Amino acid sequence: MRRLKLPLVALLFPLALLMACSGNRSEGSSGQGDTLLFRHARNLTVVTYPDRMEVTMRNPWDTTGILGSYRLSTPIRNAAVFGSVHCALFHELGADDAVGGICDLEYINQPEYKEGVAKGRIANLGNSLQPNIEQIINLNPDALLPSPFENSGGLGRVERLGIPVIWCADYMESTPLARAEWIRFYGRLVGKAERADSIFDAVEKRYQDLCSKVRNTKSRPRLLPEMPWSGQWTLPGSGSSSAKLYADAGAEYLFAYLEGSGGIPLSTEKVVDKAVNADIWLIKHHGKLDRRQMVADTPLLANIKAPIWWCDTSVSFIYEETPFHPERLLESLITILHPELDVDATYNYFKLLTVED
Amino acid sequence: MNYKLKLLTVLLALLAVANVLWGSLDIPVRDVWHILCGGEVEDHPAWSIIVLQGRLPQMLTALLTGMALGTCGLLLQTAFRNPLAGPSILGIDSGANLGVAIVLLLLGGTASIGSLTIGGHLLVIVAAMAGALSIMSLLIILGRLLHSGVMLLITGVIISYVTGSIIQLLNYSATEQGVFSFVMWGMGNFASVGPERLPVFCILCVLGLLLALLLIKPLDALLLGDRYAENLGVRIGRVRQLLLLVTGLLTATTTAFCGPISFIGLAVPHLARLTLGTSSHRTLMPATMLIGANLALACNLLSTLPRDGSLIPISVITPLIGAPVVLHVMLGQNRNTGI
Numbered sequence: 001m002r003r004l005k006l007p008l009v010a011l012l013f014p015l016a017l018l019m020a021c022s023g024n025r026s027e028g029s030s031g032q033g034d035t036l037l038f039r040h041a042r043n044l045t046v047v048t049y050p051d052r053m054e055v056t057m058r059n060p061w062d063t064t065g066i067l068g069s070y071r072l073s074t075p076i077r078n079a080a081v082f083g084s085v086h087c088a089l090f091h092e093l094g095a096d097d098a099v100g101g102i103c104d105l106e107y108i109n110q111p112e113y114k115e116g117v118a119k120g121r122i123a124n125l126g127n128s129l130q131p132n133i134e135q136i137i138n139l140n141p142d143a144l145l146p147s148p149f150e151n152s153g154g155l156g157r158v159e160r161l162g163i164p165v166i167w168c169a170d171y172m173e174s175t176p177l178a179r180a181e182w183i184r185f186y187g188r189l190v191g192k193a194e195r196a197d198s199i200f201d202a203v204e205k206r207y208q209d210l211c212s213k214v215r216n217t218k219s220r221p222r223l224l225p226e227m228p229w230s231g232q233w234t235l236p237g238s239g240s241s242s243a244k245l246y247a248d249a250g251a252e253y254l255f256a257y258l259e260g261s262g263g264i265p266l267s268t269e270k271v272v273d274k275a276v277n278a279d280i281w282l283i284k285h286h287g288k289l290d291r292r293q294m295v296a297d298t299p300l301l302a303n304i305k306a307p308i309w310w311c312d313t314s315v316s317f318i319y320e321e322t323p324f325h326p327e328r329l330l331e332s333l334i335t336i337l338h339p340e341l342d343v344d345a346t347y348n349y350f351k352l353l354t355v356e357d
Numbered sequence: 358m359n360y361k362l363k364l365l366t367v368l369l370a371l372l373a374v375a376n377v378l379w380g381s382l383d384i385p386v387r388d389v390w391h392i393l394c395g396g397e398v399e400d401h402p403a404w405s406i407i408v409l410q411g412r413l414p415q416m417l418t419a420l421l422t423g424m425a426l427g428t429c430g431l432l433l434q435t436a437f438r439n440p441l442a443g444p445s446i447l448g449i450d451s452g453a454n455l456g457v458a459i460v461l462l463l464l465g466g467t468a469s470i471g472s473l474t475i476g477g478h479l480l481v482i483v484a485a486m487a488g489a490l491s492i493m494s495l496l497i498i499l500g501r502l503l504h505s506g507v508m509l510l511i512t513g514v515i516i517s518y519v520t521g522s523i524i525q526l527l528n529y530s531a532t533e534q535g536v537f538s539f540v541m542w543g544m545g546n547f548a549s550v551g552p553e554r555l556p557v558f559c560i561l562c563v564l565g566l567l568l569a570l571l572l573i574k575p576l577d578a579l580l581l582g583d584r585y586a587e588n589l590g591v592r593i594g595r596v597r598q599l600l601l602l603v604t605g606l607l608t609a610t611t612t613a614f615c616g617p618i619s620f621i622g623l624a625v626p627h628l629a630r631l632t633l634g635t636s637s638h639r640t641l642m643p644a645t646m647l648i649g650a651n652l653a654l655a656c657n658l659l660s661t662l663p664r665d666g667s668l669i670p671i672s673v674i675t676p677l678i679g680a681p682v683v684l685h686v687m688l689g690q691n692r693n694t695g696i
Contacts, residue, residue, distance in 0.1 A: 106530065127529060230541035230616065231548040232668060267381035268548065269407050270666035276403045286534040287467045290477070297478035299410035299551035303403040313534070314465060 036188070039204070040178040043067075043169060046185055048074075053188055060172030067148065068167050075191025076142040082128040083147050084108045086168055088320040089183060092199065095190035101139045103128035103146075109320060137161065143189075147171065174261060175244050176326030177207055183324050199324075206327040207248075210334055213341055214250035221337050223251035224271075224278035224306060227285070228298055233271040234263040245326065249333035254278060268300050278306040280336060282350065286313045289353055308353040309336050318349045359640055361633060365647035369420070372654035376416040381661045381668060382407060411548065414555045419547040419653040421562040422615050425607040427625035427649025428569045431642060434626050435576045436600050437506045441683070443623035444608040447496060447509075447601075448516030449489050453612035454543070455520040456488025457481050461539045462524075462531035478549055481542060485613035492516055493605030497598055506597070544670035545616040547657050558614050565607035566646065572600060573638045580636060618653075619672055620679025625649040627682050652678065 033047040033054065045056040052073050059065035078100035081087050084107045090099055091110050101123035102113055116122035123139045126132035128146060136144070141163055148167040166189075170182035180203050187196020223246055226235060236242035237260030238253075246253040254274050258264045275281075281304060283289060289310045295302045311318050322329040328347040335345045378389050384407070388398045392408045426444055433442040444450060460468060460480055468480055496513065503509050528536060550558050575596045578586040583593050611618065629644040630636065656674045663669065 107532070229538060230544060230546040232541065232670075265668070266666040267661070267668045269380050269382040269411060272407065273382050273401070273403050286532060287465050293477040293479065296551060296553050297549070299414075299553070300403075300406055302410070303406050 036184065038178075038181055038184070040175060041170075041173055041181040041185075042178060043173060044182065044185055046188065048188055048193075055166070055185070057167060057169055060169055067169055068165070070164055070166060072143065072164060072166070072189070074189060076189055078139070078141045079190075080123075080125055080131075080136060080139060080141040080144045080163075082125075082131070082145055083168065084320055085323050086145055086147075086186070087113055088317075089186055089324050090190065092324070093183075093187055093190060093192045093195055095192055098190040100141050101125045101135065103131055109317065133161075136163070171323065174239060174241060176241050176248070176330070177204060179241060180204075180207075180324050180326050203325060203327050207330055210327060210330050210343060211248050213343065214248065214334060214338060217250055217338055217341065219338070220250060220252040221279040222277055222306075223253050223337070224275045224281045224304070225253075225283075227283050227294065228268045228271070228301075231268055231298075232265045233268055234265045235271070237261055237264050241326075245330060245333065249330055249337050251280070251333070251337050268298055272300045272303050275304045275306075278304060281306040281308045282333075282336070283308055283310045283353075284313050284318065285310055288312065291353060309350040310353050311349045311351075316349055321347075322349070359633070359644075362640070362644060362647065365632075365644065365651060369647055369651050369654070372651055372658070373416055373420060376419065376654050376657055377408065377412045379658060379661065380407070380412055381663075381666055384408065410552050414550055414552050415548045415657065416654065417555060418550040418558065418615060419657040420650045421559060422547065422611045422618060423621055423625070423649035423651070423653025424566060424646040425562050425611050425649070426618060426622040427629070427645045427652075428566060428642065429604040429607050430622035430624075431626040431629070431638075431645045432569060432572065432576070432600050432604050433622075435579055435638070436597060437510055439510065440627070441623065442510065443620075444604060445517070445617075445619065445622065447492075447513035447604070448520065449492050449496070449513075449605050449608040450612045450617050451517040451520040452488040452490075452492030453485035453609060454488070454524060454617060456484035456486070456491075457542055458524040458527045458539060459488075460484040461542065462527040462535045465532065465535060466538065482554070482613045486609050489605065489609030489612060492520075493601060493609065496605070497601050500597055500601060501594070504594075509597075542616050543672065545618045545672040545675075547615055547653070547671065549616070550614050554614070558610065561606065561610040565603055565610065568599070568603045569607075570642060572596070572603065573642055576638045576642075615671075617672065618675055620675045620683075621649055621652055624679035624682040625652060627685075628652070631682075631685075 033049045036046040036048060038044060043058040043060050047054045052071060055068070055070045055072065057067040057069070059067040075098065077098055079098050080101040080103075081090065081099050082103040084104065087099065087102060087108050087110055090096065091112065096112055099113065099122060102108060102117065103125045104127065105114070105117055105124050108114065113122060117124050123135050125135050125139070143164045143166050145166050145168050148169050170179045173179040173182070181200055183196050183200050184193070187193050225242070225246070226233065235255045235258060237258045238256050239259070239261035243253055243256060254277070289308070289312070291308060313319060318329070329349065331343050331345040332347050332349045334341060334343050335348055336350060377393070378386055384404050388404060389408055391398065392405050398404045429444040430442070433444065433446065434440055460466065466477070466480065495516070496509065499512055500509055503512065528539070531539070575586070575591045578589045578591045579596070587593055625648050626641070626645050628648050629641055632648065633640055633644050635641060656671055656678065659674050660669045660671055
């Protein structure tokens with residue numbers, strides 16, 4: 001009898017699962033859903049209904065798997081947002097009221113949120129990697145919006161609270177426009193679909209206009225990004241959205257041969273050998289930058305004669321603004337790489353490093 | 358000169374040459390030689406600076422760091438009669454870690470004193486030096502109050518725990534770039550001393566090593582026990598203070614300039630004892646210096662093993678070599694004591 005049981009269970013389990021799935025579908029469908037067509041984003045499938053949405057996120061680290069599958073009542077009114085990028089996004093969407101709690105307060109620049117925390121309207125949930133579980137229970141949010149990273153192991157106990165955890169895996173999209181298009185998903189989440197669509201349409205149009213302008217030029221300045229730390233120089237791989245952005249900005253990325261979509265560490269020796277031919281050197285740095293000090297720290301950098309264009313990330317909003325506004329970063333890069341195009345840039349995150357700096 | 362010391366000297370010369378010839382970038386040997394003779398390679402203008410300002414100072418830094426850390430380990434193991442004592446056990450390098458953590462995690466990599474603003478690696482060196490020397494001063498003061506070596510060792514361990522928890526707290530609320538910089542610094546790097554800072558590094562290391570050589574006689578006397586040493590006229594308290602000063606200076610210098618390099622200080626004295634089969638510091642001290650230098654140069658070579666241009670961090674390699682040595686010593690002791 002026991003021998004019979006196992007095959008029977010094996011046969012019935014998939015059948016039961018099938019029935020459960022189809023049951024859920026018929027139960028939840030109060031009307032015909034609209035599948036949102038994404039023009040660039042590849043890791044997201046969204047079906048919207050008048051009162052809810054069904055979302056499936058592909059696992060960016062294992063594209064055969066699913067990162068998350070959600071059925072969410074929309075719009076959400078009380079979200080726990082884990083990152084400064086998404087706080088800035090919600091602010092732009094005009095959905096400040098939907099933010100009930102935030103993590104990593106010290107990195108958030110929006111005065112509305114800082115004030116909200118000070119007045120007790122918004123809960124301070126502590127560190128995003130180890131959020132304060134008591135504060136979350138007290139807040140009782142509609143959804144948690146953390147950023148995932150590979151093999152992070154999830155949020156531990158927080159995930160067992162039964163609150164939907166919406167992994168904001170937008171940064172793992174492979175092109176700048178694909179990442180920016182997630183704004184359409186976030187917009188629907190907070191009931192600001194039209195506003196989100198119009199923002200993204202403007203982003204897309206400006207980005208593509210700039211790309212077509214660049215396509216008409218023949219020059220391709222050789223670009224060297226970033227700087228070394230402790231003998232290692234981490235450079236974006238050819239599959240990364242940074243490499244795509246450099247190409248769109250009309251640069252010849254000196255390390256376009258590096259495979260991979262993340263950062264690839266190389267020795268300073270190896271990078272400098274190629275970097276002597278760079279025309280532009282682009283650096284994002286927290287705090288002031290001094291070329292003499294850089295050479296004193298790493299003498300091999302004396303070989304690189306290219307002018308340095310740098311962005312002081314301690315005062316710039318580059319990290320908050322550009323993930324969902326890549327056109328701003330693109331126009332900033334084109335101004336440096338192709339000044340002859342005169343792209344009428346409103347945003348310029350980089351400035352030329354001079355001796356006075 | 359002992360033939361084993363001669364062999365170690367020859368090996369040192371070979372490894373030093375290999376460190377200049379071999380790097381993460383493939384430069385033909387004849388071109389390296391041409392550059393060392395004052396020439397330039399026309400098609401590759403960067404190669405001259407890579408060899409002269411990159412590989413040569415890096416080789417010297419590795420050599421001196423290996424010598425310094427090995428010597429520190431030997432001094433501490435003899436003074437405290439503890440085979441597992443090393444530069445990290447007294448908490449001096451934890452002090453350096455704390456200094457760097459304050460600068461990178463709390464201050465964001467720049468600091469201003471009046472109108473003077475410093476940043477970059479210079480600030481890291483200053484902070485690490487300040488942190489290490491503060492802990493060393495604290496230990497010297499405590500050394501006067503605590504007359505037992507074991508108590509001083511325990512104090513060092515406690516200091517390490519306290520600094521470790523402060524660093525964790527700083528890490529917890531630091532920026533992404535701050536954490537990244539601190540982690541990268543913690544991986545150790547012999548390439549961080551350029552020609553500009555090499556003279557200071559060399560002077561401090563050579564000074565520490567010379568002072569260590571002056572301690573050979575009292576160290577040999579200490580091997581016979583504190584009372585016997587005192588009978589021989591050795592002033593135990595003063596020797597211990599001098600020893601703390603020397604190990605503090607050497608650990609602070611190497612950690613400040615190269616980041617924390619683990620296991621060399623712990624493993625090298627044992628390797629020297631195993632190689633020479635003696636406990637006399639007259640032979641053991643030079644052998645420790647030579648083996649330390651050889652080991653550091655070998656680790657530096659191994660760090661360039663991946664031929665795709667990336668580097669293996671030094672702090673990944675040194676434990677791989679050091680851990681089996683420590684295990685061997687512990688198992689040997691187990692057998693001797695019958696535990």
